[in-house]
Amino acid sequence: MSGLPIRVRLTLAFAAALALLLASAGLLLYQHLGRSLDYAIDQALRARAADVAALVAQADTGLREAPPNAFVSAGNDFAQVLDAHGHIIDETPGLGRTPLLARDQIANVHARPLPIKRAYRRNVPVRLLVLPVHAQDKRLLVVVGTSLRSRDTALASLRRELVVGGPIALLLVSLIGYALAAGALRPVERMRAQAAALSEAHLDERLPVPAARDELARLGNTLNDLLARLRTALERERSFVADASHELRTPLALLRAEIELALDQPREKNELEGALRSAADEVDRLSQLAEHLLLLARLDRGALRIRTASAELTDVFESLAARFDQRARAAGRHIHADSGTHLLAVDRVRLEQALANLIENALRHGNGDIRLYAVEVGNAIELHVADHGPGFPPGFLHHAFDRFSRADNARGGSGAGLGLAIVAEIAAAHGGTAAAANRPEGGADIWLSIPLAHNRPQQTRSVTTASR
Ligand SMILES: Nc1ncnc2c1ncn2[C@@H]1O[C@H](COP(=O)(O)OP(=O)(O)O)[C@@H](O)[C@H]1O
Ligand SMILES: [Mg+2]
Known part of the structure; x- marks a missing residue:
């Protein structure tokens, strides 16, 4: 049946x-x-x-x-x-x-x-x-x-009429019912045929939607919306791969140039060392890029498991401040971390990775002291990283979290433009968001907003690492 x-x-x-x-x-x-x-x-x-x-x-x-x-x-x-x-x-x-x-x-x-x-x-x-x-x-x-x-x-003639007329009426009405059902389902077959003919290259074609505003029209519209989303995802995927290849090409070309130059003719020991060192820098950039790409790919696939555990925000800020202390000092800058005592339910490794990207940016694109601080807003806690640099160029804020987007837009700069995209993905994986703004007094302020589960601030503690 x-x-x-x-x-x-x-x-x-x-x-x-x-x-x-x-x-x-x-x-x-x-x-x-x-x-x-x-x-x-x-x-x-x-x-x-x-x-x-x-x-x-x-x-x-x-x-x-x-x-x-x-x-x-x-x-x-x-x-x-x-x-x-x-x-x-x-x-x-x-x-x-x-x-x-x-x-x-x-x-x-x-x-x-x-x-x-x-x-x-x-x-x-x-x-x-x-x-x-x-x-x-x-x-x-x-x-x-x-x-x-x-x-x-x-009675006998009535019986005869019923026995003969009943089945005839049944047959007639059933035939009409069959014709109606077939007619009503014809748009489904049309949609199916069109969907079967769709190829990856022609995802921009739409399924025929019946003119009536009935269930089938709604189904057709839903399927067309689904197609549109698939198309967008596919385009995104394609441009991601294209951008990634492009980003990989530059450091690889530089690396090759370094090696060729070093092999070109007999070199002094210190010349060779210099070449190797800059080759190692390129390899560093490549491996970081590869790591970022892998992370984004896993986030896209939903394959990145967020293992939440309770973490004390002060610990998170302190360990980050300690990690970047050396670099900040070297540039004559300070990292201040002040947070209330918040117990967060987060994946600490991923959260620190996101905040590290922000500190990295503040060190690289910003200026002056860097401040890590937390603000409770409604049912969420905002984890901010602020600096005193030039801030984001106007008009770039909308794209700051896009993949491969950089304000200077010159490829081959220091980063691939994936840092903020990863921050946004990690925030989303925690059910939160990421945002950026220019501070009125100058400098950039970028933050993750993470929903608060069951943690309340108890007291405020301030940790400051400063360079001398
Ligand atoms: N603290 C900041 N101050 C000014 N500009 C910033 C800051 N953080 C990020 N940006 C801008 O946003 C762009 C994207 O950042 P990001 O996604 O981390 O990429 P990357 O750091 O690899 O360039 C940066 O290229 C830079 O132009
Ligand atoms: Mg960055």
């Missing part, structure tokens, strides 16, 4: 329900007609029995001489008067002087009228009504009867 096309299944279910409906309606109609015919016959018999009983009471029934129409209509009706022993006292013509009741039937008649629903007289189905009367000082039985032939004929 489940292997059949929907339109066939719909039609079958519909036909089955309709068949049941038609059958029960037909049965009800048939029974109703039978009952009303029986009722009419019984009424007539009762009236006739009363008439004959009245005549019997006048001693002479005169049934024999009665014109056929006195009690009988169309010759199908008859009457007989019997005594208690079953002897015929009187009867309508044509009964052939055979008692209508057998002896045991007579014994069954008591004071009340006795209907005999169906009996056979000369193979004709008849209905009888026996009415006991007391007349002429005797107990007599008035038996009236009528043929059931026309009743049976009427």
Whole structure:
């Protein structure tokens, strides 16, 4: 059943329900007609029995001489008067002087009228009504009867009509139902065919959406939206790969140039050392780039597991400040870290990676002292890294978190423009966001906003590492 096309299944279910409906309606109609015919016959018999009983009471029934129409209509009706022993006292013509009741039937008649629903007289189905009367000082039985032939004929012809007409009606309506179902499902087939023909190269084609604003149109629109999202994702993927290759090319070319230059002719030891050192720098950049690309790829695939554990924010800030202390000192700069005592539910490794990217940027693109601080805003905690540098160029803020975006836009600069993209992804992986702004007093301020689960600040502690 489940292997059949929907339109066939719909039609079958519909036909089955309709068949049941038609059958029960037909049965009800048939029974109703039978009952009303029986009722009419019984009424007539009762009236006739009363008439004959009245005549019997006048001693002479005169049934024999009665014109056929006195009690009988169309010759199908008859009457007989019997005594208690079953002897015929009187009867309508044509009964052939055979008692209508057998002896045991007579014994069954008591004071009340006795209907005999169906009996056979000369193979004709008849209905009888026996009415006991007391007349002429005797107990007599008035038996009236009528043929059931026309009743049976009427019922039989209704039965024939139902048996023939029902299936025809069922077939016709089922065919109409099938045509309707097939018509309604045709847009689905059109969409399917178009979807099957879509190739990766032609994802910009759309599925045909029926004009009506029904479920199928909604399905078509949803599928088209899905296609659009796939298209965007695919384009993003393609440009990511293109940008990544481009970023890899520059350091590789530099590396190759360094090596070729070093091999070109016999070199002094310190010249060779210098070449190797700058080659090592390029290798560093390459491996960092590879790490960033891998991280983003894993974030994209959802393969990066965020293992949240409770971490004390002060510890996070302190260890970051300590990690970058040397570099800051070397540049004559300070890193201040001040945070309330917040217990965070975070993946500490990833969070530190994001904050490290921000500090790295502040060291590389910013100037002056660097401040790490936390602010509780509503149900989230913002972890800020601020500096006193030139800040972001106007207009660049919108793109700061895009992949491979750099304000100077010269490829081959110090970074690949992936740092902030990774920060945004890590924030998102924690259910939060990342944002950047230029501070009114100058310098950039970049922060992650992480939803607070169950941590409240208790006290404020300040850690400062400063260069001397
Ligand atoms: N603290 C900052 N001050 C000024 N500009 C910044 C700062 N941080 C980031 N930027 C700008 O945003 C760009 C993107 O940063 P990022 O994604 O970390 O890439 P990268 O550091 O590799 O260039 C940087 O190239 C720089 O132009
Ligand atoms: Mg960076």
